[in-house]
Amino acid sequence: MANEQGGTYLWVLWMEIALSQLYMAGRARLGLEVAEAIGPKYILDLDGELSASMVSVSASAHAIDGFYGSVASCTDFPAGLKSRWRQNRTKRPTQILETLKLAFAVGRHAPRWANDLGWLFDLRDSAVHHRAEPGELVWDAQKRTKVPREHSLYNLENANRAAKLAIDVMATCVDHPRDRQKRIMEWMPDARHFVGEVKRMRIERPRYAL
Secondary structure, three states, rough: OEEOOOOOOOHHHHHHHHHHHHHHHHHHHHHHHHHHOHHHOOOOOOHHHHHHHHHHHHHHHHHHHHHHHHHHOOOOOOOOOHHHHHHHOOOOHHHHHHHHHEEOOHHHHHHHHHHHHHHHHHHHHHOOOOOOOOOOEOOHHHHHHEEEOHHHHHHHHHHHHHHHHHHHHHHHHOOOOOOOHHHHHHHHHHHHHHHHHHHHHHHHHHHHHH
């Protein structure tokens, strides 16, 4: 994943991790769907979907964060904007979205992305800064047994939503660079190549999947 300047785009690797773990979450869900009864294998697959989905969701957020870092290094910001963000303690998803709007003509996507990025980063933060607190149990996806609430947060559906969001953000951005952002325009051949690699990962079986 090395770029032309000799660096490495870790967001590409994070996306590969997200998709490989999404695949594993899908395998665990399949095990739940075909299970004839609740037993040790069923519980193992329940935990497997939870752990794989948690990693996948977090990795998708890391991928977007890393992509934002690459974009920010090539973007010309209005004077004082970054200082105001620091002073106001502007949340990371807002900084990401505003930076993408500066670098790319993606304004019509902003309302949806604002909602989705907030959802994703809240979910990631809940995993990273988790508190094990007693709570009401919820039904698992198969409606067979009650499980802790975390299983309803870190599941196949949310992992898939997170990965789709990450790919959508990257692919939409590189298709709509702003001409006035000269360094962004210079970065586009490299960026489009690696976003293309990410899109292919979505179709092909991830190399880290068992």
